Each structure stands twice: as C-alpha cells, then as structure tokens.
Amino acid sequence: MGSGQVTDWQGKNVTVAGLGVSGIPAAKMLHGLGAKVTVVNDGDDARARAQAAELEALGITVRLGDGATLPEGTELVVTAPGWKPDKPLFTAARDAGVDIWGDVELAWRLRGPDAAPWLAVTGTNGKTTTVQMLAEILKAAGLRTAAVGNIGVSLLDAVLGEEQYDVLAVELSSYQLHWAPSLRAHSAAVLNLAPDHLDWHGSMEAYAADKGRIYEGNRVACVYNVADKATEDLVREADVEEGCRAIGFTLGAPAPSQLGVVDGILVDRAFVENRQKSAQELAEVSDVNPPAPHNIANALAAAALARAFGVPPKAVRDxxxxxxxxxxxxxxxxxxAGVSYVDDSKATNTHAAEASLAAYESIVWIAGGLAKGAVFEELVTKSAGHLRAAVLMGAxxxxxxxxxxxxxxxVPVVDLDRTDTGAMLAAVQEAQRLARPGDTVLLAPACASMDMFANYNQRGDAFAEAVRELGAGA
Incomplete structure (x- = not known):
C-alpha cells in the first residue's frame, strides 16, 4: 500500500474492525478517499444498528455480529486499538498476507508531505497530563499545536483537517502502538512501565515491547525515566536515527543529558551548550499544578520533549x-475542620494509586472497586508509612x-462491605471520623469503577458531593 495519497485508495478493499470511536471516523475517511469499505463488528445491539445505518446511508458496507471472518478480497485491515491481536480476523489477515493498521498508523500514512512532526508520549500512567502540559508549553512558545491521540482532537482530524499545525503533542496507548509499525516520531517519551492490560498483550514483555515501539526511528530525543530502568532499556533496544539522544528525567539532581530538580527548581542539563558544567533553569516546582512527585516527573518529561523541539526555557515555565x-x-x-479532601478517582490501577499516596504525609485512604487482576502487596508495602487509616468498598x-x-x-481498616453508589457518602463519613487535623482524606481507589459507577468521573463526583455534605454540616 503506497504512501497514502488519495489515488492509492481509489477502489481499495479495506476492512475496518470495530464500530468504536476510532472505527467510525476511519470508515468515513477511507470511504471519502474512494476506498471500498466494509466495517465488521462483534456486537449487534440497538446502538450498533443505529451506527451501521448511518454508515450504510453513505454507501459503506457493515457486517454486524461477525467480527471474526475476513471479508472476501480484503487488501487492508484497519482496526480499533482495543481489538486483541489474537482475534481470528487478524489471524486470517496475516495468513492472507494482508496488512493490519490501527487508527494511528492510518493517520501517520495519510499525512501530507509537509505534515507537522509528532512529539509522542506513552506510559502506564501520566500520559494525558504530560501531553496536555506539553501542548501548553508548545503554545507558550507561539507554536500552533494540539493535544491529540488518545485525547482531545482525533489524530485523523488533526492530520487531514483544515487546521495547520507546527507540531503535535500525541498521546499513544500500548494498543495503538501495537498496530502502528511505521510510526516515526520527532521525539518520544515512555513515562513509566507497570503491569497493565496484560490480558490484552499476553505478557509483561509483550506489553513493554509495544510501549517501546514509540522510540523506533526517533530523530532528536528518546526521553526515559531515570527511576524506571525498564524505560531506559527500551531506549537501548530502539533503532533510532543517527544523532538521536537518550534524555533522562529525574526527581533528583540531573546528570549530563538529563532534566531534574535542584533546590526546588526544574533544570535542564541536556539541551544546553556545555552540559558537563552548566544547567538551564526552566521553572520552579511551585509552577507545577499540583506539585506532587509524580506530577513533577510528568512536567520534566513534557519539558524534555519541548526542549528537544527547540522551545525556549521561558515557554516551559509559562x-x-x-x-x-x-x-x-x-x-x-x-x-x-483542618482535614484536606483530595479526589484522585482517576487512580484506577495500583501504579497510579502509589504515585498519589506518595504525595501526602498522613492519609486516610478510600480505596476499592474492580481490581482487573491487580495485586496490592507492593502498593501497600510502599505506602504503609503514609497511612493513618483505610476505608474500603467495592467488589x-x-x-x-x-x-x-x-x-x-x-493501620485501622473499615470494610464497608458495600458496592452501591451510596457507599461513597458512608466512606467519606468514616474517613472524617478517622482523620486528624493536618491529614489528607484521599480517594485513590487503585481499582476500576464499573462495579459501582458508570466511570471514574462519576465516582469522583460522588466523592466531591459527599465532601460538600460534610462541609455543609461542619
């Protein structure tokens, strides 16, 4: 399949796997470029039928309830990122010598000759925050940019839309990277690696390898986490362009070719004239919101990518x-009553919760939900010294x-033995009873929310509402 110019797509038989948030725009985009598009989808519910009707009205073929069979004559499969690599559809495609692309690969191939370079970010936790910080830094430097990928503007829209960009801040999941073999970023960062989505990837090694794809072909910088050796190992294994540098970020004082922290200042010893002897001040720790340790790490990673793109120090701070x-x-x-209440409902896995628990001295911890196969031994061992008490709920x-x-x-533990949404008010009331002035009551569930709530947003809203009720009665 050629470079992705419009003429290449005329009459091409493309199968799009999945009617999800990436599948529908991909199907419409390819149809608009002249491809003969067939969408296959496992589900056949009312929502899928409504989506199918919309696509069929455009002249796109849709097969519901049959995501396993490869349509006759398929020349390319474009998949939603969540579809597992071992699905029969993909086995059939591989056996037939048919390429399988994700939405990211499709966007990468469809870019024009003068397309904006990509600054790419992946990692188990912190991706969205880092990409949003990066976009703000790039904007502060006067560059036309957007936060895209897993968040914000869809990559296809960013690549093919009317808007012109100088550079894109791109969040990529391990799923998306798995299906993006030819992606080559200007510079990229792997923030951290912890076990997650292992049911999809099959093993920690396969998960790490997919994250590591983000470094392939980098031109300027491969940004890694000094505190997480696995990220540095991925840089060593990557095949990059000549002159591309490994750039570390650390919460300690930076060595040459690193960004780090000295006396409350974020400093750069990577993108300066004499990195052996000098460092450039970028911002103060107090400029980072919130200045929790893992968030300072996110800020340093964002700063490293921005500096790799030539952004001045003042833009990092601004x-x-x-x-x-x-x-x-x-x-x-x-x-x-002297107790701080903090909502980190987004901490849906142990790695995110560990970062959150490290940010406060004395915590009454509200936790629980759907574990998704996680174990909690390491989290509790590392966090025990911060815990005043724990209040548990969820499946x-x-x-x-x-x-x-x-x-x-x-550590005193209250087990609420509840999975109803009203449990959140009870949890907050128990936490108030256990907390002392100066403590932080922290919702960092270390679990997914779907046993009790529609999503982590609703769970966080329930926590905030319960805290407001406390405040009203205080």
Missing amino acids: GLRAFTPDAHRIAHVADV DRGLIREALARHAPE
Whole structure:
C-alpha cells in the first residue's frame, strides 16, 4: 500500500474492525478517499444498528455480529486499538498476507508531505497530563499545536483537517502502538512501565515491547525515566536515527543529558551548550499544578520533549503555569475542620494509586472497586508509612484488606462491605471520623469503577458531593 495519497485508495478493499470511536471516523475517511469499505463488528445491539445505518446511508458496507471472518478480497485491515491481536480476523489477515493498521498508523500514512512532526508520549500512567502540559508549553512558545491521540482532537482530524499545525503533542496507548509499525516520531517519551492490560498483550514483555515501539526511528530525543530502568532499556533496544539522544528525567539532581530538580527548581542539563558544567533553569516546582512527585516527573518529561523541539526555557515555565489538570486527578476538593479532601478517582490501577499516596504525609485512604487482576502487596508495602487509616468498598476490596492485614497490620481498616453508589457518602463519613487535623482524606481507589459507577468521573463526583455534605454540616 503506497504512501497514502488519495489515488492509492481509489477502489481499495479495506476492512475496518470495530464500530468504536476510532472505527467510525476511519470508515468515513477511507470511504471519502474512494476506498471500498466494509466495517465488521462483534456486537449487534440497538446502538450498533443505529451506527451501521448511518454508515450504510453513505454507501459503506457493515457486517454486524461477525467480527471474526475476513471479508472476501480484503487488501487492508484497519482496526480499533482495543481489538486483541489474537482475534481470528487478524489471524486470517496475516495468513492472507494482508496488512493490519490501527487508527494511528492510518493517520501517520495519510499525512501530507509537509505534515507537522509528532512529539509522542506513552506510559502506564501520566500520559494525558504530560501531553496536555506539553501542548501548553508548545503554545507558550507561539507554536500552533494540539493535544491529540488518545485525547482531545482525533489524530485523523488533526492530520487531514483544515487546521495547520507546527507540531503535535500525541498521546499513544500500548494498543495503538501495537498496530502502528511505521510510526516515526520527532521525539518520544515512555513515562513509566507497570503491569497493565496484560490480558490484552499476553505478557509483561509483550506489553513493554509495544510501549517501546514509540522510540523506533526517533530523530532528536528518546526521553526515559531515570527511576524506571525498564524505560531506559527500551531506549537501548530502539533503532533510532543517527544523532538521536537518550534524555533522562529525574526527581533528583540531573546528570549530563538529563532534566531534574535542584533546590526546588526544574533544570535542564541536556539541551544546553556545555552540559558537563552548566544547567538551564526552566521553572520552579511551585509552577507545577499540583506539585506532587509524580506530577513533577510528568512536567520534566513534557519539558524534555519541548526542549528537544527547540522551545525556549521561558515557554516551559509559562506553559506549566497555564496548565490545569483534568478533573479527578489529584483534585483538591475542600478543607473541612483542618482535614484536606483530595479526589484522585482517576487512580484506577495500583501504579497510579502509589504515585498519589506518595504525595501526602498522613492519609486516610478510600480505596476499592474492580481490581482487573491487580495485586496490592507492593502498593501497600510502599505506602504503609503514609497511612493513618483505610476505608474500603467495592467488589474487590477484600484483596486490599488482605494486603493491609499482611503488610500494614497497625493501620485501622473499615470494610464497608458495600458496592452501591451510596457507599461513597458512608466512606467519606468514616474517613472524617478517622482523620486528624493536618491529614489528607484521599480517594485513590487503585481499582476500576464499573462495579459501582458508570466511570471514574462519576465516582469522583460522588466523592466531591459527599465532601460538600460534610462541609455543609461542619
């Protein structure tokens, strides 16, 4: 399949796998370019039928309830990122010698000759925040940019839309990277690696390898986390363009070719004239919102990518000051009777919760939900010194309770034994009873929310509402 000019697509038989958020725009885009598009989808419910009718009205073929069979004559498969690599459709495509692309690969191939370069970010946690920080820094430097990929503007829209960009800040998941073999970023970062989505990838090694694809062919910088050796290993294994540099970020003082922190200042010893002897001040820790350790790491990663693109130091500071975190990411809700209440409902896995728990001295921890196969031993061991007490709810709370009993037996635990949405008010009331002035009541569930709530946003909203009720009665 050629470089992706419009003429290449005329009459091409393309199968799009999945009617999801990426599948529908991809199908419309390819149809508009003249391809003969067939969409296949496992589900056949009312929503799928409505979506199918919309596509069929355009002249796109849709097959519902049959995502396993490869349509006759398929020359290319474009898949939604969530579809597992071992699906029969993909086996059939591989056996037939048919390429399989994800939405990211499609966007990459459809870029014009003068397309904006990509600064790409992946990692188990912190991707969205880092990409949003990066976009703010780039904007502060006067560059036309957008946060795209897993968030914000769709990549296809960014690549083919009317708007002209100088550079794109791109968030990529391990799924998207798996299906993007020819992606070559200007510079890229892997923020961290922790077990996640192993049911999809099959093993930690396969998961890490897919994350590592982000470094392939980088031109200027491969940004890694000094505290997470696995990310540096991925840089070593990557096949990059000549002259591309490995750039580390650290919460400590930086060595040459690193960004780090000295006396409350974010400093750059990578993109300066004499990195052996000098460092460039970029911003103060207090410019990072919130200045929790893992968020400072996100800021350093964003700064490293921006500096790799030639952004001046002042833009790093101005961009970080302009950044406001998304809701439910270590969001301070209120102070009630000397106790701070913080909503980190977005901490849906142990790695995110660990970062959140490290940010406060003395915590009454509200946790629990759907564990998604996670274990909590390491989280509890590392966080025990910060815990005043724990309040547990949700379907898999027993796993956290057992880890606390084994590794932090001195920490008082309240097991609410509830999975109804009203449990959140009870949890906040119990936490208030256990907290002392100066403590932080922290919702960092370390679990997904779907056992009790529609999503983590609704869970965070329930927490904030419960805290407001406390404040009203205070």
